[in-house]
Amino acid sequence: DSGVTQTPKHLITATGQRVTLRCSPRSGDLSVYWYQQSLDQGLQFLIQYYNGEERAKGNILERFSAQQFPDLHSELNLSSLELGDSALYFCASSVGPVGSGELFFGEGSRLTVL
Amino acid sequence: GESVGLHLPTLSVQEGDNSIINCAYSNSASDYFIWYKQESGKGPQFIIDIRSNMDKRQGQRVTVLLNKTVKHLSLQIAATQPGDSAVYFCAVQGGKLIFGQGTELSVKP
Numbered sequence: 001d002s003g004v005t006q007t008p009k010h011l012i013t014a015t016g017q018r019v020t021l022r023c024s025p026r027s028g029d030l031s032v033y034w035y036q037q038s039l040d041q042g043l044q045f046l047i048q049y050y051n052g053e054e055r056a057k058g059n060i061l062e063r064f065s066a067q068q069f070p071d072l073h074s075e076l077n078l079s080s081l082e083l084g085d086s087a088l089y090f091c092a093s094s095v096g097p098v099g100s101g102e103l104f105f106g107e108g109s110r111l112t113v114l
Numbered sequence: 115g116e117s118v119g120l121h122l123p124t125l126s127v128q129e130g131d132n133s134i135i136n137c138a139y140s141n142s143a144s145d146y147f148i149w150y151k152q153e154s155g156k157g158p159q160f161i162i163d164i165r166s167n168m169d170k171r172q173g174q175r176v177t178v179l180l181n182k183t184v185k186h187l188s189l190q191i192a193a194t195q196p197g198d199s200a201v202y203f204c205a206v207q208g209g210k211l212i213f214g215q216g217t218e219l220s221v222k223p
Contacts (some may be wrong), residue, residue: 002157033211043158043203043213056210090157102148103211105157 003027004106006091012112018079021109025072025093031055032074033103034066037088049074050097078111086113116141118206118214126220133191135217137204142185144208149178149189152201152216161189161202196221 003026013019025032034046045058049068060066063081068074078085088110092103117140127133139147145166150158164171164178164187171178177190187204201216 002159004157035213042215045210045212048210058210058212092157102160102163103158103205105150105159107155107157 002104002106004091004093004104006089006106006109008109009107010110010112012114013081014114015081015083017081017113018077019081019111021076021078021089021091021111023074023076023091023093023106025074025091026104029093029095029104030072031094031097032068032072033092033094034060034074034076035090035092037090037108038086043090046076055097081111081113083113086111116144116206116208116210116212118204118212122217123215124218124220126222127194129196129221129223130193133189133194133198133219135189135191135202135204135219137187137189137206137214139185139187139204139206141206141208142182144185144206146207146211147178147180147187148205148207148211149176150203150205150213151198152203154200158203191219194219194221196223 005024030051033048036044046060048056066076088108090108092105148163149161152158162173175192179188199221203216204214
């Protein structure tokens, strides 16, 4: 158990809908990262927050947004969903900014868009 | 931007043999490198890391080698066991932590 909690574990929805994925980092970790894992794409970095502020941005679509709240939990919002958004979405956390230590990953949220 | 590639998408080894998984990166300013292991249905799990001021680091049955001249990283697993079967990712940091595509390691008993 990494200490990172993601909900929901599984989510099935229809195209055009909006979903919110939630992540609670390990106790004491200030950074939260979101990654998307599709079958053929490996782990794609989406976005990172550090202590409530956006720290780094990857290939995150405009239809996607995220935030980190004062209690350090984070939410990833996916809107106007398309079939191609079906993937595993991982949240990870670390103590400090990137480079200051390993990332601890949650078990992922599997999104299926029908 | 940074790109990270692996040489082989799959690797099959005999139990007890040594495994070598390779990774190449593009950004010479990258300063931190990590190997992760992902078992089926789970999130990636940290194996070992290395900073750019080192060229070798050893853990328990694992060794990471870094060649900054050719921007190459490798993970060596000694005496590979069935429990080592998983997908292995290298991750490279040069501002953001970017993952390679992964190598699926299969261990034959």
